[in-house]
Amino acid sequence: MNRPSRGFRASLVGVALTLLAWVGPWSWPAWPALLAIRIAFPPERSFAALPFAWRGAIVVAVIALNVAAWAATWLAVATFAARRAPRLDRS
Known part of the structure; x- marks a missing residue:
């Protein structure tokens, strides 16, 4: 089974946080919209x-x-926080 792309996963996170801003009791998920x-x-x-x-x-x-x-934001955090697997030395 193919994994969804990083962009698709990032957009799902964006939609989830926007829905949280609408139905949740907090205003922090809506700060980009409120600032605009x-x-x-x-x-x-x-x-x-x-x-x-x-x-x-x-x-x-x-x-x-x-x-x-x-x-x-999620894409930037996921990109910078990704740990690269150590390379195995095959010599």
Whole structure:
């Protein structure tokens, strides 16, 4: 049986953490999305004043951003933390 690619596993981790941000009691899994919303909508601009279609598109974009941020984080950690098997000296 073939193993899923690292990118696919990373995207699953990103989706899992995004779902945790939605249904979990913590806000830390949503920090990439919250940061993007805070940057895009400072106090003088209102997200609620946008038309419904724009708000829906922004929510979808923020979900995609959150998934991508956590997938990239997991991929970076998995890449840097991977232990390489010692090479056997065959001499």
